[in-house]
Amino acid sequence: MNPKPALEAFFSSPDGQVxxxxxxxxxxxxxxxxxxxxxxxxxxxxxxxxxxxIPHPLSPSQEAVNGFAAIPGKSLAVSTPAQVSFLQFLxxxxxxSHFPHGAHGVIATHSGTYVAPxxxxxxxxxxxxxxxxxxxxxxxxxxxxxxxxxTLVLHDGAGNEYxxxxxxxxxxxxxxxxxxxxxxxxxxxxxxVDLCLVSDRSLELIAIASSxxxxxxxxxxxxxxxxxxxxxxxGQQVYSVSVISDHVVIQTSRKIYLYEQLVxxxxxxxxxxxxxxxxxxHTLPLxxxxxxxxxxxxxxxxxxxxxxxxxxxxxxxxxxxPAVAPSRTTNERRTVVPFDLQRPLDPFTQETNPVTSELQxx
Amino acid sequence: MPSVQQDTLHPQRTRRSGLQYVFxxxxxxxxxxxxxxxxxxxxxxxxxxxxxxxxxxADTEGKLYGYERRDDSLRKIGxxxxxxxxxxxxxxxxxWHGYPLYPLIDANNPNRGGENCRPPLMIFDRMVALGHITKxxxxxxxxxxxx
Numbered sequence: 077m078n079p080k081p082a083l084e085a086f087f088s089s090p091d092g093q094v095x096x097x098x099x100x101x102x103x104x105x106x107x108x109x110x111x112x113x114x115x116x117x118x119x120x121x122x123x124x125x126x127x128x129x130i131p132h133p134l135s136p137s138q139e140a141v142n143g144f145a146a147i148p149g150k151s152l153a154v155s156t157p158a159q160v161s162f163l164q165f166l167x168x169x170x171x172x173s174h175f176p177h178g179a180h181g182v183i184a185t186h187s188g189t190y191v192a193p194x195x196x197x198x199x200x201x202x203x204x205x206x207x208x209x210x211x212x213x214x215x216x217x218x219x220x221x222x223x224x225x226x227t228l229v230l231h232d233g234a235g236n237e238y239x240x241x242x243x244x245x246x247x248x249x250x251x252x253x254x255x256x257x258x259x260x261x262x263x264x265x266x267x268x269v270d271l272c273l274v275s276d277r278s279l280e281l282i283a284i285a286s287s288x289x290x291x292x293x294x295x296x297x298x299x300x301x302x303x304x305x306x307x308x309x310x311g312q313q314v315y316s317v318s319v320i321s322d323h324v325v326i327q328t329s330r331k332i333y334l335y336e337q338l339v340x341x342x343x344x345x346x347x348x349x350x351x352x353x354x355x356x357x358h359t360l361p362l363x364x365x366x367x368x369x370x371x372x373x374x375x376x377x378x379x380x381x382x383x384x385x386x387x388x389x390x391x392x393x394x395x396x397x398p399a400v401a402p403s404r405t406t407n408e409r410r411t412v413v414p415f416d417l418q419r420p421l422d423p424f425t426q427e428t429n430p431v432t433s434e435l436q437x438x
Numbered sequence: 439m440p441s442v443q444q445d446t447l448h449p450q451r452t453r454r455s456g457l458q459y460v461f462x463x464x465x466x467x468x469x470x471x472x473x474x475x476x477x478x479x480x481x482x483x484x485x486x487x488x489x490x491x492x493x494x495x496a497d498t499e500g501k502l503y504g505y506e507r508r509d510d511s512l513r514k515i516g517x518x519x520x521x522x523x524x525x526x527x528x529x530x531x532x533x534w535h536g537y538p539l540y541p542l543i544d545a546n547n548p549n550r551g552g553e554n555c556r557p558p559l560m561i562f563d564r565m566v567a568l569g570h571i572t573k574x575x576x577x578x579x580x581x582x583x584x585x
Contacts, residue, residue: 096577098577098580098581099581114559114577114580137543139543139556139580140577140580140581140582141581142581142582142583156581156582157541157542157543157555157556157580157581157582158542158543158545158555159543159545176544176545177542177543177544177545178541178542178543178544178555178582179542180541180542180582180583194542194544195518195540195541195542196518197542197544220469221517223518223519244518244519245519267519269584286584311509313509313511313584313585315578315583329510329511329575329585330510363572363574364574365574365577365578365581365583366581378577379574380572380573380574380575380576380577381573
């Protein structure tokens with residue numbers, strides 16, 4: 077079944093029944109997302125069945141979930157400011173283990189490793205093994221005051237992987253993944269708050285500073301960058317950057333910006349040596365806490381209220397009525413709990429549920 | 439503010455409760471500790487404490503939490519980009535002191551362990567009720583993010 081009809085609906089948690097949603101991310105299961113909550117619990121959201129699971133208290137410290145990463149069919153990592161939890165789905169049972177240090181998020185690499193930025197402590201690397209053992213390794217920064225806020229591992233499809241790091245007040249870190257060395261690659265010390273892939277199997281990278289300065293690197297193995305100042309972002313607090321089909325999505329404290337085909341402009345500017353501000357930008361006045369790109373088409377936006385909004389890139393690009401109107405009118409289009417809470421989906425305990433079967437088959 | 443070589447009392451007391459405040463070397467230059475940014479003056483640091491006392495932004499143990507509002511956000515006050523400070527309750531007869539709260543918890547480091555790494559959730563809710571931050575900003579702070 078196509079998951080899109082489910083995504084086109086808005087969904088929200090029922091008032092007074094569960095903690096506030098803080099994070100949306102991938103799951104190891106096809107057509108299933110993960111929702112993280114303020115109390116450290118998480119739920120699976122089945123996009124086909126339009127149902128969500130009962131809450132699972134994965135975080136012993138009950139801190140707010142701030143990140144998910146998944147290795148398809150195998151395992152899930154969940155981060156909070158207090159620890160990183162790893163859930164490995166073995167054929168007969170799930171195994172949960174915890175690393176006792178908070179992280180700003182967690183990612184999964186192409187080669188099947190989890191990496192979590194631990195602030196000034198460095199980076200956590202976790203390699204799940206088939207027998208359920210989680211091999212953990214912490215790489216410390218090579219110089220004092222480097223702060224690992226986000227990380228990303230790029231691969232070129234030919235077996236080469238590069239580790240990239242957003243250092244708060246310390247620029248961008250780049251190194252071959254095998255060296256796992258936490259360093260800065262340039263002398264600039266901008267406050268880099270996020271990184272994103274431009275496309276799969278590519279060494280192109282975009283980084284964003286909290287001030288809105290954008291950095292484009294065509295090939296992280298050569299480490300030459302183009303800097304672009306986007307006037308719309310001046311004076312704003314920038315939170316994150318994402319790319320969908322060469323469109324760039326930038327989240328700020330008050331708005332979401334969709335820059336149409338900006339990647340193409342950056343590539344051209346990279347060749348010519350300078351960036352020109354020739355692009356179309358779509359602005360959505362919406363205050364969000366996190367954005368998650370789903371299915372190369374949807375932005376799932378976690379709001380300050382206990383809700384997640386679904387935004388269609390196509391609708392935004394073609395100037396249709398945006399999925400979300402400015403300010404509080406969003407409530408008019410939000411459907412409260414389209415998922416049947418009376419029929420919980422529980423991959424931990426229900427052997428007959430289709431998600432578990434799908435996982436085991438994989 | 440320059441590094442502090444010895445405990446230094448601020449000349450004023452807080453407006454509401456008349457609390458005394460001390461600047462400590464530990465949080466003004468000592469490596470490996472939670473430190474105030476050097477751009478923050480003595481008076482600005484005291485103002486953060488004074489405002490925390492003025493609005494009584496305290497947890498159930500009486501610890502105060504402070505910040506400086508700036509441009510619809512909170513000013514960076516710590517060397518690790520922290521935006522909220524903790525002022526623990528001093529022992530009897532001693533002045534108060536404070537330091538920026540690190541956003542992540544490290545269970546292996548007792549100096550940064552446990553609840554000291556972020557305010558209780560009630561503090562964020564109170565900041566929202568005061569209109570100092572929005573719900574979305576509170577949610578980001580609870581996750582260890584900046585605003």
